[in-house]
Amino acid sequence: MTAAIATTAETFRPTLHYAARNTWLNDPNGLIFHGGVYHLYYQSNPLGNVWGNMSWGHATSPDLLKWTEHPTAITCDDDEDIFSGSIVFDRDNTSGFGTGTMAPLVAVYTSSFKPGSAHEGLQAQSLAYSLDGGYTWTKHAANPVLNRGSAEFRDPKVIRYDGDAGSYWVMVAVEATDFQVVLYKSEDLRTWELLSSFGPANATGGVWECPDLFPLPVDADPENLKWVLTVNLNPGGPNNGSAGQYFVGDFDGKTFVSATTVTEGLQDPDRLGKYQWLDWGRDYYAAVSFSDVPDNRRLMMAWMNNWEYANQIPTSPWRSPMTLAREISLQTTDGNLRLVQQPAGDWTALAGAEPFCLSTTTIHDGVQVLTGAAGTVQRIDVTFTPGSAEEFGLILRGDGVKGTRVGIRPREGFLIVDRRESGQTDFHASFPSIETAPIQAAAGSYALTIYVDRCSVEVFAQGGQVTMTELIFPAETSTEASLYAIGGTATVNELVVTQFA
Numbered sequence: 152m153t154a155a156i157a158t159t160a161e162t163f164r165p166t167l168h169y170a171a172r173n174t175w176l177n178d179p180n181g182l183i184f185h186g187g188v189y190h191l192y193y194q195s196n197p198l199g200n201v202w203g204n205m206s207w208g209h210a211t212s213p214d215l216l217k218w219t220e221h222p223t224a225i226t227c228d229d230d231e232d233i234f235s236g237s238i239v240f241d242r243d244n245t246s247g248f249g250t251g252t253m254a255p256l257v258a259v260y261t262s263s264f265k266p267g268s269a270h271e272g273l274q275a276q277s278l279a280y281s282l283d284g285g286y287t288w289t290k291h292a293a294n295p296v297l298n299r300g301s302a303e304f305r306d307p308k309v310i311r312y313d314g315d316a317g318s319y320w321v322m323v324a325v326e327a328t329d330f331q332v333v334l335y336k337s338e339d340l341r342t343w344e345l346l347s348s349f350g351p352a353n354a355t356g357g358v359w360e361c362p363d364l365f366p367l368p369v370d371a372d373p374e375n376l377k378w379v380l381t382v383n384l385n386p387g388g389p390n391n392g393s394a395g396q397y398f399v400g401d402f403d404g405k406t407f408v409s410a411t412t413v414t415e416g417l418q419d420p421d422r423l424g425k426y427q428w429l430d431w432g433r434d435y436y437a438a439v440s441f442s443d444v445p446d447n448r449r450l451m452m453a454w455m456n457n458w459e460y461a462n463q464i465p466t467s468p469w470r471s472p473m474t475l476a477r478e479i480s481l482q483t484t485d486g487n488l489r490l491v492q493q494p495a496g497d498w499t500a501l502a503g504a505e506p507f508c509l510s511t512t513t514i515h516d517g518v519q520v521l522t523g524a525a526g527t528v529q530r531i532d533v534t535f536t537p538g539s540a541e542e543f544g545l546i547l548r549g550d551g552v553k554g555t556r557v558g559i560r561p562r563e564g565f566l567i568v569d570r571r572e573s574g575q576t577d578f579h580a581s582f583p584s585i586e587t588a589p590i591q592a593a594a595g596s597y598a599l600t601i602y603v604d605r606c607s608v609e610v611f612a613q614g615g616q617v618t619m620t621e622l623i624f625p626a627e628t629s630t631e632a633s634l635y636a637i638g639g640t641a642t643v644n645e646l647v648v649t650q651f652a
């Protein structure tokens with residue numbers, strides 16, 4: 152099958168998403184808005200396009216739409232790999248790394264110590280600082296600054312806590328194999344004091360990695376703040392492999408107390424569906440939020456890949472894109488607090504020709520090609536009302552009846568993405584798959600916004616209450632968008648396809 156598919160080296164290079172020029176990447180690191188630009192650092196192999204030589208790559212963007220790649224920011228050496236972490240702007244120079252005129256950016260990262268190094272086999276937290284706005288970095292001479300003697304202690308996210316308990320730095324990191332988030336406090340980023348730990352809770356099917364902790368207003372009410380703890384997990388996601396879960400609760404400056412931990416039905420094999428997931432697709436991992444975004448906006452970004460097949464995806468010379476940056480908020484629906492996500496960039500600036508539009512249309516059993524809606528980089532906004540069909544939706548990046556199905560099964564209450572016939576799938580046995588996420592009709596209908604890029608579909612359903620992110624590797628010539636229904640009819644109330652390339 153692979154041989155029949157027309158691809159060139161750059162067929163899959165995304166237009167809307169960041170990918171490195173010619174190297175491997177995984178987790179986003181050190182996300183921060185600083186000096187008028189968004190900084191995206193990331194796990195990078197500067198020497199190849201599979202995982203290894205872990206260092207921090209770097210890119211910046213003024214608008215979250217287009218990214219500029221910069222030289223490697225923090226590089227591995229004979230003693231350590233530079234694993235995931237975060238960056239804070241130390242405006243008051245609490246760390247002392249600044250100069251009289253320049254407050255430092257401080258990176259807090261995991262040193263994964265190599266054989267032969269003084270801390271061989273351990274993972275501990277270390278510092279580096281930048282005095283030129285994040286472009287060049289110096290490792291702190293007294294690293295590591297926080298060592299628990301653990302081989303699985305990683306992924307520090309540092310935030311500034313400013314609340315009833317005082318004003319200080321808080322670190323959340325994981326003891327990965329214990330399914331624990333550990334919380335520490337510091338006045339100067341150099342010495343750390345244990346505050347508390349959280350977990351195990353909810354999904355514990357793999358290792359816990361890359362946590363984050365931040366406050367959000369409930370239903371946009373700044374007087375009503377809740378705290379969100381996000382924890383990535385690999386494997387053990389709702390549709391296999393890597394995924395991110397979240398907890399909503401309270402944080403008093405010391406302890407996070409979750410209001411969303413599920414304690415019943417722990418033997419239920421389907422219990423993963425009861426937990427709250429950042430994304431239900433297979434390619435949304437290591438999600439973490441930006442620091443210091445103006446107007447208190449909370450933006451997150453994830454690595455768009457899955458450790459099950461990450462090193463095998465058929466892109467070259469680069470490997471792995473990031474997801475779109477998403478703006479997240481907390482909303483009450485059916486008495487439950489949940490995260491709602493929207494793409495953060497203003498993509499209208501990139502929109503091409505007149506959009507393709509369709510008003511009320513009945514979909515009959517079968518496939519109906521949308522002539523004039525073909526494309527490889529597009530946004531689709533659509534609302535459906537169910538009829539007698541057991542499943543209906545769109546076939547994207549299609550070629551006849553083959554393609555990526557994004558659909559609704561109203562009776563089962565599922566959103567689905569089916570990539571079994573999406574194009575190149577045979578590079579790994581676990582890649583061809585069909586994913587489901589629970590979804591409910593709102594006022595009898597279903598609204599989907601889908602970003603299609605050259606190697607991905609990112610689905611925001613019901614205004615962003617449910618999201619599903621998936622890699623696909625279609626032939627360059629598979630460009631059709633179609634409607635489909637199985638076993639009956641459904642109605643499209645409105646459909647708009649905006650082309651971006």
Ligand code: FRU
Pocket residue numbers: 177178194205234235261305306360361437
């Ligand atoms: C998550 C992760 C992190 C680690 C990094 C290493 O994908 O495993 O826990 O810091 O990747 O590249």
